[in-house]
Amino acid sequence: MKAPFTIYYDGGTKRYDLEQTLKPHDEMWVDVGELIHEQVPDRNGLLLPSDLTMGSYELQDLTDRGVGNLFEGKVILDKTFGHVSYGCSTCCGEGTAPWMYWDPIDVALALAGDQDVWDTDFCSGTSGSVLGAILPSSWDTGNHAIATASNAKITGVAVGSTTNLAQGSLIVGGAMSHRCPLADVFPSGPANVTPTVTISGPTNIPMLAPGTQFTDSIAVTATANPSGGTYSWTAVSGGSNITILNDTSQSAILQSVAVGTYTVQVTYTVNNQSATATTVGKVQQPGSLGVISNTTPLFNCGNTGLPAYNTTDRLIQYEVLDTSSPAVPIPAANMFASETTLNVISNTCNIDGPSPTINRPTLSNGYFGGPDTLQLCSAQCLPANSQGGPSGSCTMTVAQAWSVNGYPVKSDTLTYSCPGPPTGAP
């Protein structure tokens, strides 16, 4: 333990500080007359005046702020250098009413929280923990069906309110009280056991162009314990970017209104106790397409009913990006991708141009449902050459434009040929 020893002199306006670390049963001997006569510097380098004849001293136990383990054992009066007198040591104790630091303490159902006990130290006038003075085995609650306590740890058993309490011994009293009673103390306070709630579900909400159908919302679901309570969903921030539907249900629907971020909170209440959870997300408007992969495998046109020959396809896996700069993905399911334009510009292949893809849903990661498959098989490409490729030739040029949720995201000009792969996208 650390044991500071301070001498006050000159009417208490000046101090001389010593500090020593004591092991159990150690003693600290201080010869005040020698400190004065030998002019021994204190830990701050200060000296006691050589003509000093009067003062007081203070002994503290910095390690144990409760009862403490230091005591003044022996006083020797040495009159070698003059007259000496001694007034008995006064205690510096704690307040008589220590309090629970967490007041009330809220712990979630089936979880535990750490409690602490604080008191005011009359020596320093500051407050601090006196947990060491509290009997670990004394911790308890007013209702074990609501919460239990063990060594300053409060555990929620059922949603509701009760008390948490403990017992300990402290030296109490002010510095000038001249009394140092060791008093039993009984700190207590309210304890609330709250329900638990979490939110699951997607966080990215796509915008939907005016006049178009389909997905402009996501469902978020609260999972609460125990069941049987009520739900209330509110926007903590970004409330103008979304509309909350079903805001008193376990699952709420967040509908996009404007591009931006949002924070939504659910408050779950049961037995007059509430818990909250928040989810943060953003509303994004489709602005462009990102290319995840772009491959050119061989395809046997014999699968389409033509005599067999090989052509090279182009398979492009797209993902939907937003309008921010730089654009970032919109990981949202069921955005609808459509080819709003698919006009044949030129065609020597004696086949019709490709049929457009309309209203195809994206996957939950915002990818198109599969790689955009660009391929051409035409009788104009026949017959197959010795390598299985086309010996004939033809080309088809097509203007293509994609939209997602009604917003234009990409346009290009594709050129198909017999050997492939199609070019132009990208």
Place this chain on the structure above:
Amino acid sequence: MPRLFSFLLIATLLSCACVAAAQGQPSTHHPRPQGPNLPPKDLANALVQMARAAHIPLIAELVWPLPTIPTAEGVPLTPDKLNELVKQSPGYEWKMEGKAVHFYNKKLRQARFNFLNFKIPRFTIPPDISTLELWFPGQAEGLLQGYTAQGGATTGWGDALLEKEKLQRDTLENDTPLEVLIHVANESPTFYVAIVFPRVPPTKDAAIEMKQGVVWQWGSLNEKLRAVGVQPPQDK
């Protein structure tokens, strides 16, 4: 007395109009689904949900705008329910084609320039329905412009579930696209296809012009409930 009669007549007409509106008048504005990816309450989504519930293959030949159908989830595609659906969908009929239900708009069915009525001289069944989805619409629509050769050009993508639906390689001769679909639906009765025309094509030129706006929605009867987007592109 004449004044009273006039008032009653107007009131009766108004109430009839309200009932008609509630029972399936075509509308481009179907009730907004109260949740992400919940199907809109239109005829196409109703048919797909009912086909999924009954596990009966469906070929739907529809015209935009579609009648509003209030509830369909979990309702099976039985003759009684189909008859109810027809009552809510003026101008529509249904017919069993082997194992498959063919639900169609009567005017569209009889339209001279409905490409589903044109003959394909020779059509080879592809290895699976996903490949059919990729190639068949272009081949069927190309009939309007006299493209009858096999092959074609594609964009878009197939369907992972439909890729598992394997088909027997077969060659059909002189069948219409509708007959091809019926053939496939009877061979692999686990898919639906809803074909929504922007309108009944009055002329060949109109049919060619609008074919880029024809919405083909294919899916597996084993897929999860999802919205089927049948609204034609707006900026055609």
